[in-house]
Amino acid sequence: MNVLIVEDETPAFRRLSRLVEEVMPGAVIAAQVDSVEAGIAWFEANPAPDVMFIDIHLADGSGFDLINEVAPKCPYVFTTAYDQYAIEAFRTNGIGYLMKPVKKEDLLLILHKMEQAKHATADPAPRAAADGYKSRFMVRFGETIKTLPVEEIAYFYSENKATFAKTFGGKSWPIDSNLDAVDALLNPRDFFRLNRQYIVSLKSIDEMKIYPKSKIVVKLNPAAKEAPVVSSERSAEFKQWLDDGVS
Secondary structure, three states, X not given: OEEEEEOXXXXXXXXXXXXXXXXXXXXXXXXXXXXXXXXXXXHHHOOOOOEEEEEOEEOOXXXXXXXXXXXXXXXXXXXXXXXXXXXXXXXXXXXXXXXXXXXXXXXXXXXXXXXXXXXXXXXXXOOOOOOXXXXXXXXXXOOEEEEEEHXXXXXXXXXXXXXXXXXXXXXXXXXXXXHXXXXXXXXXXXXXXXXXXEEEEHHHEEEEEXXXXXXXXXXXXXXXXXXXXXXXXXXHHHHHXXXXXXX
């Protein structure tokens, strides 16, 4: 198991490395990254690790900045000496957070949670379409229950720790799964995970603009509250998906 540690304090890095190697037999520390800039460069040059531990306070920004930039396709755990960041950490798709100095028992609890999340995502889910991908979702709002065909969904998004499906008609419906689970059920020719907050249908993309550092801003129809941004790490994959999707 490859482990990336994003930490700018050497003593904290050494302590966490020792604990990781102690409780995760076979774990290999892929690298120590000490800044947002270095983290972006590392993800551009390397495949995603199996898990990432990321300090919230870095020399040139925060761990949240790095997550927003690279949208890592791996589980990640925040580390912090300040518990006031706990709520913000839980608003991301991270596994959780560890208070410094990291304790062995807390790390074991996080690893147990990570294993549970992995099994939950791997559990087989009902699939109705002949090609093996989900063709509809059951949605519920109050006492209203209905089925929502996938072709009516413009995009899925997360907000305030909840997941929603936005239809082409402009209505949002809550979904009883997180975006990681939803992503595994959708046909990758039709839907793409832009970042940690959005999975979009090809048909929902209205306009795209290239920004500095190879980022792509995507305008959706129906419009999202804020136009989602594809990170520089994912932009090449996104362009390839667009090319395959229209070929």
